Structure formats: structure tokens, C-alpha cells
Amino acid sequence: QARRLEGVDKNIWVEFVKLATTHATVNLGQGFPDFPPPDFLREAFVRAVSGENHMLHQYTRAFGHPPLVKILAQFFGKLLGQELDPLTNVMVTVGAYQALFCCFQALVDEGDEVIIIEPFFDCYEPMVKMAGGTPMFIPLRPKAPKAGQLMSSADWQLDPAELASKFSKRTKAVVLNSPNNPLGKVFSRGELELIADLCVKHDALCISDEVYEWLVYDGKEHVRIASLPGMWDRTVSIGSAGKTFSATGWKVGWTVGPTRLLQHLRTVHQNSVYHCATAAQEAVAQGFQRELERLGQADSYFAHLARELQGKRDRLVQSLDAAGMKPIVPEGTYFLVADISAFASDVPNTTGSDEPYDSRFAKWMVKNKEDATLKAANDILQKWK
Ligand code: PMP
Numbered sequence: 001q002a003r004r005l006e007g008v009d010k011n012i013w014v015e016f017v018k019l020a021t022t023h024a025t026v027n028l029g030q031g032f033p034d035f036p037p038p039d040f041l042r043e044a045f046v047r048a049v050s051g052e053n054h055m056l057h058q059y060t061r062a063f064g065h066p067p068l069v070k071i072l073a074q075f076f077g078k079l080l081g082q083e084l085d086p087l088t089n090v091m092v093t094v095g096a097y098q099a100l101f102c103c104f105q106a107l108v109d110e111g112d113e114v115i116i117i118e119p120f121f122d123c124y125e126p127m128v129k130m131a132g133g134t135p136m137f138i139p140l141r142p143k144a145p146k147a148g149q150l151m152s153s154a155d156w157q158l159d160p161a162e163l164a165s166k167f168s169k170r171t172k173a174v175v176l177n178s179p180n181n182p183l184g185k186v187f188s189r190g191e192l193e194l195i196a197d198l199c200v201k202h203d204a205l206c207i208s209d210e211v212y213e214w215l216v217y218d219g220k221e222h223v224r225i226a227s228l229p230g231m232w233d234r235t236v237s238i239g240s241a242g243k244t245f246s247a248t249g250w251k252v253g254w255t256v257g258p259t260r261l262l263q264h265l266r267t268v269h270q271n272s273v274y275h276c277a278t279a280a281q282e283a284v285a286q287g288f289q290r291e292l293e294r295l296g297q298a299d300s301y302f303a304h305l306a307r308e309l310q311g312k313r314d315r316l317v318q319s320l321d322a323a324g325m326k327p328i329v330p331e332g333t334y335f336l337v338a339d340i341s342a343f344a345s346d347v348p349n350t351t352g353s354d355e356p357y358d359s360r361f362a363k364w365m366v367k368n369k370e371d372a373t374l375k376a377a378n379d380i381l382q383k384w385k
């Protein structure tokens with residue numbers, strides 16, 4: 001076993017998908033829709049695989065199928081207020097996972113520090129370590145909610161002085177994930193400015209995981225950190241067609257950023273994956289073409305998806321509240337974190353293991369699907385994912 005694999009062998013998704021399969025109940029781990037992608041996207045895929053153009057069954061350009069990088073450059077150029085070159089400022093990847101992997105492999109050296117905001121999507125930590133870097137964690141800290149109200153993900157904030165203390169001359173990059181998995185926090189412009197100012201001051205990069213960019217509720221605004229002063233040239237923005245078009249199994253992702261950074265991501269990509277599935281890229285390109293024409297309008301799929309999921313979020317919040325948990329109302333994403341301390345006596349630690357309570361609780365809930373109190377929450381969860 002190579003040394004770089006030491007300490008990164010366990011994976012929460014592997015564990016929870018297995019548990020969900022064994023108990024044939026709710027997959028309390030992975031977030032993905034239980035509804036199909038929109039018709040226009042499915043139809044585009046069918047056309048790609050059964051149409052006249054047999055070249056769509058063959059390899060395409062290594063760094064992204066030309067129609068896809070072209071439309072991504074147009075689309076994100078508009079959102080970022082930046083002229084983008086499809087051939088140098090955009091690279092298509094096998095989902096956002098590979099985009100992240102390319103970033104860490106391409107930009108982080110042995111001894112570099114990478115700041116990660118807690119709670120975080122698990123893979124950042126092993127990916128930083130596999131690149132030889134050192135993760136530096138900074139927590140979002142909860143503030144008391146207003147009297148009589150449920151806590152919101154907006155109540156979880158960075159302490160500016162604590163954040164500043166994590167930066168040093170060893171800092172290579174900050175990983176930002178807004179909207180955040182798992183809290184659902186949507187960072188405000190002010191919060192992003194704080195991070196951006198520190199990046200500029202310390203000449204640090206920003207790896208901005210924005211896979212939930214369209215899943216933002218209550219009219220909140222998703223601000224792209226790459227659009228803030230001084231940030232374009234030091235940010236790689238990451239997206240996922242899986243989340244954008246409710247097609248997680250297609251594994252189409254992308255990176256957008258300046259040539260000075262993307263050129264190194266291309267080196268990692270060409271020496272590992274080389275290129276991504278052509279037909280899926282063709283269909284995603286057509287999906288974006290449709291959305292570009294409807295951007296900001298009520299009939300855009302992105303607007304529709306956020307409205308749908310906001311309603312489901314509200315139902316899930318209500319039922320978890322009724323079941324005795326204290327849900328933290330997410331401002332975005334598929335996810336919801338809840339305070340489960342009231343159930344501690346239901347989940348005794350009989351074996352005296354040092355496994356944390358939240359982990360034991362989640363397994364207990366998966367295995368006890370008949371439990372009367374939690375049945376309703378389970379049903380909603382199943383519909384909501
Ligand atoms: N980043 C975050 C925050 C995610 O939640 C996920 C998927 N759960 C990914 C990246 C990976 O996305 P993809 O499926 O496109 O590889």
C-alpha cells in the first residue's frame with residue numbers, strides 16, 4: 001500500500017450505502033433526488049445516444065466536449081461578469097469529485113496548509129492529505145436563535161478573528177462550500193468578503209465548491225466568490241450537472257477559473273481520466289442551452305427545482321420538529337442537520353464503543369425503521385432526498 005493511502009481508507013458513503021442496502025430502508029447518507037431529471041434533459045440524452053451523430057459514441061475533446069465547454073463559458077461568463085474562453089477557462093470532469101481531486105493534486109504541495117470550514121463534505125480532508133497537504137479546520141459556530149424560533153443555518157457563522165488566525169505563509173488555499181453540505185448554509189456577501197479579503201492579503205487560492213448553487217431557498221442570493229474583487233484570478237469554481245439537473249448518476253462536473261490555475265488541473269486530468277463520457281456531456285450542453293434562454297425566469301428548471309425542494313424542506317422541518325428533534329432550517333441544499341440530543345436514552349451505548357453519538361444514532365435510526373415516533377420522519381426523508 002502506498003504511504004499516501006495511510007489514514008484515508010475509511011469512507012462514510014461506503015459504510016452508509018451498505019447499511020441502507022442491508023436494511024432496505026432509508027439511505028440516510030447520500031443526498032440525491034428520488035425524482036427523474038427534467039424531460040428536456042432526458043430527451044437530449046436519448047437523442048445523443050440514438051440519433052444520427054454516431055460520433056457521440058466516441059471520444060471527444062479531453063478537457064470537455066466542445067458544445068459543453070462553449071455553453072458553460074457563456075453561462076458562467078454571464079454570471080461572473082467575466083469574458084470566458086471555453087478552451088482555457090473551463091474544464092469538464094467526472095462529477096465535482098474529480099474536479100476537487102484535480103484541484104488538490106494540481107495546486108497543493110507537501111507541507112502546504114489548506115483551510116477547511118467545518119462542518120464539511122467529507123472528501124476535502126482525505127484529498128488534501130493525499131496531495132501531501134495539511135488540513136486546517138475552522139468551525140462555523142452557532143449563535144442562539146431568536147426566542148421561540150427554530151435555528152437557521154444562517155445562525156452558524158465564522159468568528160472573523162479565529163478565521164484570520166488560521167492564515168499564515170503556509171496557507172495555499174481555502175475550501176469554500178456554499179451552499180454548504182451538510183448545514184445548508186448559504187454564505188452571505190459579507191461573509192464571503194471576509195474570506196476573500198484574507199485570501200487576497202495572504203495570497204491564498206480559493207477552491208469554491210458550488211455544486212448546490214441552484215438549491216437556494218427563501219429568495220436568498222447565491223453569491224459567487226470568484227465575482228468578488230481580487231478573487232477571479234485565485235479561484236477555481238466547481239459545479240455538478242448531477243445537482244444542477246437532478247442527474248447524479250451521470251457524473252458530469254466542471255471547473256471554471258483562470259488559465260494560470262486551470263492549466264495545472266488539465267495536467268492532472270490528462271494524466272488520469274483523460275476525458276469524460278461524450279453523450280452525457282452533449283445532453284448537459286443542451287440542458288444549459290435551454291436554461292440560458294430562461295435564466296432568471298419563472299419557467300427555468302433551476303427556479304422550479306428550488307421551489308419544489310423548498311416545500312419539501314418545510315415538510316421535513318415540521319415533521320422532525322414534531323418527532324422531537326430540533327431541526328436547523330437549511331437555507332439551501334438537499335440536507336438538514338438536526339439536534340438529536342433528546343433521543344440519547346433511546347440509543348444506549350451498550351458496547352461502550354468510542355463511536356460518536358451522532359454516528360450511532362444514524363445507524364440506530366436506519367435499523368429501527370418500524371419505530372413509531374420516527375416513521376413519519378423516515379417517510380418524508382425518503383420523499384425529500
Ligand atoms: N461537493 C459536494 C459538497 C457534494 O455534496 C457532492 C456530492 N454529494 C460533490 C461535491 C460531488 O459531486 P458529484 O456527484 O458531481 O461528483
Ligand code: GLN
Pocket residue numbers: 013029030031032121181
Ligand atoms: N451526494 C453525496 C452527498 O450526499 C454523496 C456523495 C457520495 O456518493 N460519495 O453528500
